[in-house]
Structure formats: C-alpha cells, structure tokens
Amino acid sequence: MKPTSASSPSSQVPLTSRLGNFIDRTFQYWTIAPLIITLLFLVAYPSVQLLRMSVSEVDIVKGKTVWEFVGLKHLETALQDPVVPVALKNTLIFVIAVVLIETALSLLISILVSRSKHLVGLYRTVMLIPLLIPPIAIGTMWRLMYDYNYGFINQVLDLIGIAGPTWTANPKLALPSIILVDLWHWTSFMFLIILAGLESLPLELNEAARVDGASEDQIFRFITLPLLRPTLITAVMLRTIFAFKVFDEIFLLTGGGPGTATEVVSLYIYKVFSGQFRLGYASFLALGLALIISVFVIFYRRLGQRAHA
Amino acid sequence: MNLHPIQKVKHGFLLPLSLIVVLTFLLTACGPAATTEPPAPTQVVTEEPPATQAPVVTEAPVATEEAKPLPPITILINESPWLPGFEALVNKYVAETGNQVNLNRTPFNGMLEKSRNAVQASESEFDILTLNEQWYMQFYGDGLVTPIKEIDPTFELDPQVIEYEWATRWDAELGYSSQNGELYGLPINGNIMLFFYRKDLFEEKGLAAPQTWADVEAAAQALKTDEMAGYVVRANPPNWEFQAFLASYGGNVIKLEEQTGEWEVTLNSPEALQALTTWLKLGRDYGPANYADNGQAEMIALMASGKVPQMVLVGASAPDFDNPEKSIVIGNVAAVPVPGSEVGKNATMSGIWVMGVPHNLPAERKEAALAFLKWSLTKDAQMFYAQSGAIPVRQDVYEEMANDPKLGWWMKAMADSTSYIHAQPRLTETPQIIEVLDRRLKQALINEITPEEALSEGAKEIFKILSDAGYKVKPLSE
Numbered sequence: 001m002k003p004t005s006a007s008s009p010s011s012q013v014p015l016t017s018r019l020g021n022f023i024d025r026t027f028q029y030w031t032i033a034p035l036i037i038t039l040l041f042l043v044a045y046p047s048v049q050l051l052r053m054s055v056s057e058v059d060i061v062k063g064k065t066v067w068e069f070v071g072l073k074h075l076e077t078a079l080q081d082p083v084v085p086v087a088l089k090n091t092l093i094f095v096i097a098v099v100l101i102e103t104a105l106s107l108l109i110s111i112l113v114s115r116s117k118h119l120v121g122l123y124r125t126v127m128l129i130p131l132l133i134p135p136i137a138i139g140t141m142w143r144l145m146y147d148y149n150y151g152f153i154n155q156v157l158d159l160i161g162i163a164g165p166t167w168t169a170n171p172k173l174a175l176p177s178i179i180l181v182d183l184w185h186w187t188s189f190m191f192l193i194i195l196a197g198l199e200s201l202p203l204e205l206n207e208a209a210r211v212d213g214a215s216e217d218q219i220f221r222f223i224t225l226p227l228l229r230p231t232l233i234t235a236v237m238l239r240t241i242f243a244f245k246v247f248d249e250i251f252l253l254t255g256g257g258p259g260t261a262t263e264v265v266s267l268y269i270y271k272v273f274s275g276q277f278r279l280g281y282a283s284f285l286a287l288g289l290a291l292i293i294s295v296f297v298i299f300y301r302r303l304g305q306r307a308h309a
Numbered sequence: 310m311n312l313h314p315i316q317k318v319k320h321g322f323l324l325p326l327s328l329i330v331v332l333t334f335l336l337t338a339c340g341p342a343a344t345t346e347p348p349a350p351t352q353v354v355t356e357e358p359p360a361t362q363a364p365v366v367t368e369a370p371v372a373t374e375e376a377k378p379l380p381p382i383t384i385l386i387n388e389s390p391w392l393p394g395f396e397a398l399v400n401k402y403v404a405e406t407g408n409q410v411n412l413n414r415t416p417f418n419g420m421l422e423k424s425r426n427a428v429q430a431s432e433s434e435f436d437i438l439t440l441n442e443q444w445y446m447q448f449y450g451d452g453l454v455t456p457i458k459e460i461d462p463t464f465e466l467d468p469q470v471i472e473y474e475w476a477t478r479w480d481a482e483l484g485y486s487s488q489n490g491e492l493y494g495l496p497i498n499g500n501i502m503l504f505f506y507r508k509d510l511f512e513e514k515g516l517a518a519p520q521t522w523a524d525v526e527a528a529a530q531a532l533k534t535d536e537m538a539g540y541v542v543r544a545n546p547p548n549w550e551f552q553a554f555l556a557s558y559g560g561n562v563i564k565l566e567e568q569t570g571e572w573e574v575t576l577n578s579p580e581a582l583q584a585l586t587t588w589l590k591l592g593r594d595y596g597p598a599n600y601a602d603n604g605q606a607e608m609i610a611l612m613a614s615g616k617v618p619q620m621v622l623v624g625a626s627a628p629d630f631d632n633p634e635k636s637i638v639i640g641n642v643a644a645v646p647v648p649g650s651e652v653g654k655n656a657t658m659s660g661i662w663v664m665g666v667p668h669n670l671p672a673e674r675k676e677a678a679l680a681f682l683k684w685s686l687t688k689d690a691q692m693f694y695a696q697s698g699a700i701p702v703r704q705d706v707y708e709e710m711a712n713d714p715k716l717g718w719w720m721k722a723m724a725d726s727t728s729y730i731h732a733q734p735r736l737t738e739t740p741q742i743i744e745v746l747d748r749r750l751k752q753a754l755i756n757e758i759t760p761e762e763a764l765s766e767g768a769k770e771i772f773k774i775l776s777d778a779g780y781k782v783k784p785l786s787e
Contacts, residue, residue: 059451060425060428060429060451060453061451061452062451062452062453062668063428063429063430063453063668063669065429077777080773082766082770083748148597148598148599148602149597149599149607149610149611149616163598166598166599166601166602168602169544169599169600169601169602169755170601170755171755171757255545257545257751258544258601258602258751258754258755259748259751259752259755259757260748260752261755271744274421274422275740275744276740276741276744277425277447277740278741
C-alpha cells in the first residue's frame, strides 16, 4: 500500500498553518494591494483608455461605441488645425503671465502679512474669499462687471469722465482682462502656501543675521528667499498645473473669442469633444496637454530636488 | 515572520478591512448612477400659467374603460423662454388623456450630454428627446432615434406642420436632411428669425418697414445718434445671422447636387463676399461701440431698453418687448420678415427644436411617446401652445394667430416668413462647420483678417472637413 499524502513531510503541516505562513510571507504586498487596485482603477485604466482613444476614431452608432484604429491621424489633424497653434500660444502666454504675476504678488502680500502685528486673521480671511467663490460665480460676476453698457467698471470710469473700453470684445484687451480675473481668483491660493512657508521658517537665523549687522533686504535675499525656495517651487508647480487647465473663466467671459484671442487648449478640447463630438481628436489633444503639463512638472521637480540638495 | 500576538490580531484585522474598503469603493463606483431628476410627479404644472393662457384643468381625469392609459413618459426638455408654454401644453395633454408625463428640465448646455447619455444606455431614461437644429443630425444619422414610421407605419405628417427645410427627415444615402428622407423627428418649437424695428421711430422719420438691406442701412443712417446705435449684429455666435444675409444674396455655405450626391463648398463665392461686406458694414458702421460682443440676450436688452432701433432676432424674443418688467418700448416694436438683398429675396434661418424617440426603448414606451407627439401637433393643441407663449409649428395656426390682438403683431410676421425659411448645413459634421464659420466671421468682424480671407480660409477648412469625412466634394474654386 502506497503511503498516503498525509504522511509526506509537507503535508504534515496543517493547512491553516500553511495559509498563515503564506500570509505572513506576503503580508507587505497584501497591505499595499488596496492602494494598487485603487490606483489601477482610477489612474491607469482611464489613462490607457485615453491613449487608446487618441489613436482611434470613436463613434456611437445605434447606441454602440464603434472604435476604429487610425494611428497618428489625429497628430496630422492637429498639425493642420489652425486653432491649435493659437490655442497653445494663448495658453502659454496665460500660464506664464498668471504664474509670474501671482507669485510676485502673493510673495509680497505674504511678507507684509507675516510682518504685520495687527489684524493678521482678518487679512487671511479677506484673502481667502476669492478662493471660496465657485469659478462659475466668478465668471458670471466678472462678466457683469466687464459689461460695456451696464458693467460696474465702465460706470465707474464714466463717473470720472473716461469712456470705458470693450473689455472682452477687443482682441487686444480680452486676454489681459481674463488674466486680471485669474489674478483676483488665484493669488490667494499662492498667498496661503507662501505664508505657511514663511511662518514655518526658523526665526533664529534672522536674529543671528541681525546681530551680525545684516540689513532687512540682505536677510530677505540671503536667508528668507533661499529657505523659502522649496515652498515657492511647490506653489509655482501647482499653480502652473492649474493654469494650464484654465477653463471656467474663459468659457464664461469670452468663450475663446473675440476671434481666437482667448482660445486656450482646454477650452478647445471641450469644444471639439462636446460641441463637435470628435472623441478621438479631443482625446489626442487632451493627451498632448497632459504631456506638456508633465514636462513642466518634471522641470519643477528637478528644480525642487536641487533646492533641497 | 514571527509576530507578536497583538500584531497578528492587527494583521488579521487590517487585511479584511482593506479588502472591504476596496470592494465597497468598487461597488459604489460600478453601481447605478443617481439621477438628478426629481421624483416623478403625476401632474406637470409647477409654475403659474402664463397670463395669455387659458385656465388649465388641474385634476387628471379618470381614464375611460375603453381607452387604456399609456405608460408614463419622460421628456427631456430645455429650459428656455418657451418652456412655460410647453409645460402648459403638457398639462393640457395630461388633463385630456389621463396619460402621465414627467419633464426633465435641463439648461441648454446640458441637453446634448444628457441626450447622448440616454441613447447609449441599455434603455433610455427619456421617452422623448428634444433635439436642437445644431445636433439632431448626429441622432438621425447614427440611428439613435427611431424612424417615426417604425413606431406607427400609418403615420402621416399633417401638411400644415412646417418641416423647416426637412429638419424632420434624414436621407441615409445622402447623409443629409432632404425632402425624400425618412421621418425621424417632429418639430416642437418653430424658432425662426424675424426683423424687429421701432415703428414709432420709423414713423417719425417717415421710414417704411425695411424690405432690403439697403433699407436697413438707410434707416440706420437716419436713426443713429450718440445715444442710439443704428443697427446691431449678433456677434456671439455670428454664423446664424450671417447665414440669413448669405441666403438673401443667393449664397450658401455648402451646396449639394442631389443627382450626383456631390458637395460643393461655396462659402468663397462672390455672393458670400457681398453678404459679408453688407453684414460687416451694418455691424461696424452703425453698431454700438461693443459691436463685436453682443449675443442674443444683449441684443434683446438693447432693443428693450431703447438703445437700438432695428435688429434681426429670433421670433421667440417678441414677448420680451411686451413684458413691462423688461421693456420700455412696449407697443412700439413691430416685426416683419428678415429683409433681403432685393425686394422678395428675403431669407430667414430656422433655429428650431425637434422631438425624437430614442432607439433604445421598448415598443410600448415608443408608442406612448408618439401618442404625445401626435397630439401636440394637432391644430387645437398648437393654438393653445401659441396662446401659452410658445412658438407653434403649424402654418394654419400662425395665419389664425395673425389676427390675435396681443400676439398678432409678430405672429403675422412668422406666417409671412415661412416661404423664406432656409436651413444651415445639415450634416453630421455641422458642428465642425459652424465652429469654422463662427471663428472666421468673428475674425473678420474684429478686423483680424479681411472679409476675403475669412471666406477663403473658411472655405478651405470646410472643404477639408467634408473631404476627411469621406464626402464626394468638388474641388474648391479659386
């Protein structure tokens, strides 16, 4: 009679104990499994779908989604699309303008607030207000303020004898008008991050520098600013990402016009996707925008690593 | 791995907990989406009926034994100035038939998304979709709404119902709305353009109602002052009004040769240049300082506040000029068909809404939807609809309403305009074509490019759109 399997050495260990050993050995993987599954579900799957759509023509026929692989056709379309270069140019102008101005402004305000001895809480609250207002309300509010006939701004200008311009209908003024709204909306975001950074800096260094005879200007240039650099880089990186995705303000204020004066990539993607229902081409443009943002993120991260080093 | 008993307990606790969290998340994400639609009411009236409307019976009658009530239907309807009129119509239907109707009221910007989502589901949540002239073609062309004769093979459209250059039909072979196409949708809102003018100011200056663009310019010259512009063009978006100018000069954006099925892009024609030059001249020379920034709402406000004496506007805006809360020109505004390049060469553009029955519905729901549509197109229902402040779709109703003491001043213009109705290009690629038109026209309006460049560049882009989509297109003329 052959020995039964129960008599082999491995099978002498009870099944529950073997399972316990297996769990013990692989425990670290099981603990991160939920995170990996969630990430796969939320990030990887949509990204793969976007990639797949960007090389396909997607249509809905009789309620069924029909996919057709088209390779790099959408790249060719984008290269011939007269709106794409204009939208890219406007987006870059917008991003550079708002990031630079908002950084400078919020740095200045943060320093003033951090040095202030009175009403600091009030300043913070007031600065926070624009950030709390929904973008849709901001767009509507500024549209009414910019209105040529009935707008608050032109009425004030009229009181002092100045004929107000057509803020959103003049191609030279439209983009600056949008940038102004964005400054009003987002400077507080930068302010909050930079103020938090400023307040976390050690005061001992400043005091030591003062004892050594350093002026306030020297303290700012050689102590505060270098120490604040990682915070500034993080703030600028986040703001750059948000600025590339600008949509609501432009959608409500100008719709990308007049002509193409305020057409930006995210708004154009919306028009291509929602208005024209060109899912494949819109996906390609969205992927392109994501890649451009990624380049900036990598650049800022390198800068951040250098700052930390 | 040797673990402390407490750590083992933690292991034993953490692992199932993590799995439960992930499973809960996945189940939540995969579960049915919550609808934003309020609980289905049995009666649709939620607002005070319009002043002009006859009193509505608020109690639903008990259905007779012979007439079996149809299943309740849900209509996706846009929130627009004519919604109260439509609600009154639905209310009347409920009162007369005992059938239940739910309305999903949605702002214009959400209509297309909701319609698309409905036709992609295994079964549509809506029994009737309200489709705009700009996008109905995708729904007809891709078979996302049901051909009417598939629901009722005996259905015949009453010849008094205006078809707005066949916005009701789709010719699958041509990929175009044509007279020979199959019936897919039924009109529910007959928006077309009218020409509105201040009859008091015109009489003061001894001017007759404009019949041509030259008349319009003469009136603009005579009436323009520091406080009042002479004319205002619709710049947001510009394509619709421009197309009326274009059609009045005998031009088109694209043209189909039905025998050969060949398309021709004619946006760069001499007629188009004449039309654009006239439109730009009226807009720039006689418009307000912000002439490049006015959409429909701004134009209505300009007319209602007495700042512009004449303009082309959608017929549905007429009630605004009689509204004491909005208008200081009550009784002083008149309406006529949109002028032409010459007397009799008028053209008005349609901007209508049609109703379609989604393809993904069981037969009894499709029949219930069609029953409502059939009823709503009867003359009695349309008369009631017009009196309730909506825009009817029957010629006999317009003719009868032309004598109405309150609404007759613009209903007559609607009746007189039917023979001048033109349609924008009606292909599945129309949204792309419209995007090109809007962009190029606006660039011309703000002097970014010349009118010639706007038309020739626009024509090239439209030619590419059609060619890429696989249409047979004649080479572009230089």
